[in-house]
Amino acid sequence: MQNQLLLGYFREHLFVADIDADTTAGVLGQLVEPLLKNSLIKNKTIILETLQKREALGSTSIGRNIAVPHCRTLAVSEVIIVVGISPGGVDFNAPDGEPVNLFFLIVAPPQDTHNHYLPILGKIVEIVRNDDIRASLLQCGTYGEFIETLEEGLR
């Protein structure tokens, strides 16, 4: 997956700077909220239940304060990424036991004609495993800072 292609998936209206939930279900609810608000889904129930089923199989946190909740669902018509920041951190059952501060929610339709879902998932995991980029991303508080940091990190 090319960096420029990935960057095209991030949107300011799909950025949540103030996640304050303190449970996995609460965080997922706040991450899904912009999809409803921007009419990208019709209702939250199906997508939330699918995401929660996925978390029940093992946390999608990859440790080091990052989580990448993800699923395919018929509830969406295109691959969508929502970025969420929890300034205080949330217990997300991370493998290292650390709280999660940065979330990348990735949802995709089953048909995903361009087949971008898995490459996006893999690319984001690769990016946040880079210590420098991850440390910078974890300092961001606004969408502007986030996208600028990401662009810089991917250069």
Added chain:
Amino acid sequence: MAGKSQLELLVQYQDLVLMLQELRDEAVRGIGFQVENLSRLEEAIQELERALHPRYLRTFQRIAARQHRPIAPVSRDVCLGCFARQPTSYKARAWDDSELITCEQCGRILYWID
């Protein structure tokens, strides 16, 4: 399951079946997420099978025999499985839980997402 239509249950069923297929896929596992107990997912799928009307489940399985993903989303009256335009009248009928609407071109069960 309470409060969901049979179509919504079928949608969730397809989502979970696809999740199970992908989590068994080596390429997906290679990304590195932890997956502990797939039997939980299998149980959730079985629970949905029990909640579904047998007639609907049979329809899903019959279509699944020829289409990898038996339910197709519909956006702006277009089936996103085969891109055939659907009659406008179908949308209203789709929310009546007494029938499943299928695409006349590809045969998939239709699910309106807008």
